[in-house]
Amino acid sequence: MNVEDVIQWANNSIFDKTGEHLTPLQEAIVMGVWQRQKYPQIAKDFHCSESHVKKEAAKLWEKLREELGEDLNKFNFRSKLEKKYRVSQVAHWGDCLQIDNVNICGEFLQTIEDTKTRSPFPPDSPQNQSPIIDLTDAPELTSFYDRTSELSTLTEWILQAHTRLITVYGLSGIGKSAIALKLIEQIQTEFDYIIWRSLTHTPTLSTIQTELKQFFGRSPQTPLPTIIDYFRASRCLVILDDVQNIFKSSQLAGQYLTGYEDYGKFFKQIATSSHQSCLILLSWEKPREITALEAVNRPARTLHLKGLREQAAEILREKGLADEEKWSDLIALYQGHPYWLNIIASTIVELFDSSVSRFLADKNDIYLGDLEPLLESHLERLSESEEKVGYWLATQNEAVDISQQPADSELSKSEFWQAIQSLARRGLVEKVLVEGRSKFLINPVFQQYIQSK
Numbered sequence: 001m002n003v004e005d006v007i008q009w010a011n012n013s014i015f016d017k018t019g020e021h022l023t024p025l026q027e028a029i030v031m032g033v034w035q036r037q038k039y040p041q042i043a044k045d046f047h048c049s050e051s052h053v054k055k056e057a058a059k060l061w062e063k064l065r066e067e068l069g070e071d072l073n074k075f076n077f078r079s080k081l082e083k084k085y086r087v088s089q090v091a092h093w094g095d096c097l098q099i100d101n102v103n104i105c106g107e108f109l110q111t112i113e114d115t116k117t118r119s120p121f122p123p124d125s126p127q128n129q130s131p132i133i134d135l136t137d138a139p140e141l142t143s144f145y146d147r148t149s150e151l152s153t154l155t156e157w158i159l160q161a162h163t164r165l166i167t168v169y170g171l172s173g174i175g176k177s178a179i180a181l182k183l184i185e186q187i188q189t190e191f192d193y194i195i196w197r198s199l200t201h202t203p204t205l206s207t208i209q210t211e212l213k214q215f216f217g218r219s220p221q222t223p224l225p226t227i228i229d230y231f232r233a234s235r236c237l238v239i240l241d242d243v244q245n246i247f248k249s250s251q252l253a254g255q256y257l258t259g260y261e262d263y264g265k266f267f268k269q270i271a272t273s274s275h276q277s278c279l280i281l282l283s284w285e286k287p288r289e290i291t292a293l294e295a296v297n298r299p300a301r302t303l304h305l306k307g308l309r310e311q312a313a314e315i316l317r318e319k320g321l322a323d324e325e326k327w328s329d330l331i332a333l334y335q336g337h338p339y340w341l342n343i344i345a346s347t348i349v350e351l352f353d354s355s356v357s358r359f360l361a362d363k364n365d366i367y368l369g370d371l372e373p374l375l376e377s378h379l380e381r382l383s384e385s386e387e388k389v390g391y392w393l394a395t396q397n398e399a400v401d402i403s404q405q406p407a408d409s410e411l412s413k414s415e416f417w418q419a420i421q422s423l424a425r426r427g428l429v430e431k432v433l434v435e436g437r438s439k440f441l442i443n444p445v446f447q448q449y450i451q452s453k
C-alpha cells in the first residue's frame with residue numbers, strides 16, 4: 001500500500017459515511033501517521049500548531065473508527081489498515097486490492113515485476129500470477145523497528161541459498177512473529193503460495209497437512225498427493241508459528257509431545273527432499289533434529305532472535321518516556337527485548353511520571369513487575385536437570401566453564417552438559433567468549449527472577 005492509496009482509502013471511507021472529503025490537514029495527518037511521523041513534525045510541516053493537529057486528528061480517528069475499530073489511534077492506524085488489507089486478501093492477490101469497494105494498489109505488490117524472474121518455476125506453475133496468501137492465523141503487525149540485518153540474513157537464506165527449513169527461535173515476545181510478517185511483506189512476490197498456521201491449539205500433523213493441501217489445491221491445478229509434491233510444483237512459503245506447543249514440558253527442549261513425533265519426520269523430509277519451497281518454524285525452543293540436520297550441512301538453518309539494537313528507543317519514544325539520555329541504559333538492562341520494553345515503559349509511565357532516570361535510580365535490582373508471568377511461562381517448561389543447572393547458574397556472578405559443575409547437583413557430567421545445551425536451545429543460557437574460551441551465562445533478567453523467587 002503506498003501513501004496515495006491510503007489517502008484515497010481514507011477519503012473514500014469518510015466520504016461514504018459523511019459526504020465530506022478529507023480536509024488538507026487531515027490528509028497531511030493520514031500521510032504523516034502512515035509514514036510514522038509524530039504530531040509535532042506534522043504540525044511543523046503544515047505550519048500550524050500541534051494542538052490544532054491533535055484536534056483535527058481526533059475528528060479524523062473518530063470518523064474512521066467504524067472502519068478500523070473502536071480503539072483506533074495514531075499508533076495503530078497503519079497496522080489496523082494493513083491487517084484489514086491482509087484479511088481481505090486471503091483470496092487471490094491482484095495488482096490492486098479491494099477494501100470495501102475501494103481499490104488500493106499495493107506497496108506489497110509493487111516489486112512483483114522486478115523479482116519474479118529470479119524464481120526457477122517449472123512451466124506449469126502459476127509464476128505469472130499474484131501470490132495466493134493466507135495470513136488469517138497470523139497476529140497483527142503493530143509498530144516495527146530495526147531488524148535490518150536479521151531480515152537480510154533470512155532473505156539471503158531463502159532467495160539465494162534456497163534454504164528449505166528455517167527455524168527462528170527465541171524468547172516469548174522477542175519479535176519472532178513480527179519479523180516473519182515483515183519478511184513476508186518484503187519477499188512475498190517470490191512465492192506462489194504463502195500460508196501462516198499457528199500451532200497454539202496443538203493441531204496434529206495430519207490436520208495441518210490437510211489444511212495446507214486444501215490451500216495449495218485452491219488454484220486450478222490437479223490435486224497432488226503430498227505436501228512435498230506441492231512444494232516441488234510451486235514456490236510455497238509456509239510459516240508454522242508457536243511451534244513450542246508441540247513440545248513437551250518438563251523435558252529437555254524440543255522433544256515432541258506423544259502423538260506429535262511425526263512432525264519431526266515431516267520437518268526432516270522438508271529439509272532433505274528436493275523442492276523449491278520453504279518452511280519457517282517460529283518457536284521458543286529449537287527442535288532437536290534441526291541441530292542434526294545443520295550438522296550435516298543440509299539446507300536447514302536456524303536464527304536465534306535476540307533483542308533490538310538502538311532502534312528499541314523508538315518503543316520508548318512511542319510511550320512518551322522522558323530522559324532520553326538514559327534510554328540506552330534501560331534498553332541494555334532489558335536486552336532490547338521489545339515486549340519487555342513495552343511493559344516496563346508502561347510501568348515507568350504509571351509509577352515514575354515517565355522519568356527513566358528516576359526508574360533507574362535504584363541500580364541494585366532489575367525491576368521485573370509485570371514481566372514475571374512471562375518469565376515463569378518459560379521456567380515452568382524446564383526439565384528437572386535444567387532447573388537444577390539454571391538455578392545454580394543464577395547464583396554465579398560470572399560466566400561458567402563447561403568443566404565446572406554444581407557440587408551437590410547429583411547430575412552426571414552428561415546430564416549437566418545436556419541441561420546446559422537444552423537451556424541454550426531455549427535461549428535462556430548464552431555462550432560467551434572469555435579469553436578465547438566459551439563460557440555459559442544465564443540471561444540476567446531470568447537470573448534476577450530466579451534469585452527473587
Ligand SMILES: Nc1ncnc2c1ncn2[C@@H]1O[C@H](COP(=O)(O)OP(=O)(O)OP(=O)(O)O)[C@@H](O)[C@H]1O
Pocket residue numbers: 139141142143144145146147170171172173174175176177178179242283284308315338339
Ligand atoms: N521489531 C520490532 N519493533 C517494534 N516492536 C516489536 C518488534 N518486534 C516485536 N515487537 C513488539 O513486541 C511484541 C511481541 O512481538 P511478537 O509477538 O512478534 O513476539 P514473539 O516472539 O512472536 O512472541 P511469542 O513467542 O510469545 O509469540 C509485539 O507487541 C510487537 O509489536
Ligand SMILES: [Mg+2]
Pocket residue numbers: 176177178241242282
Ligand atoms: Mg509469536
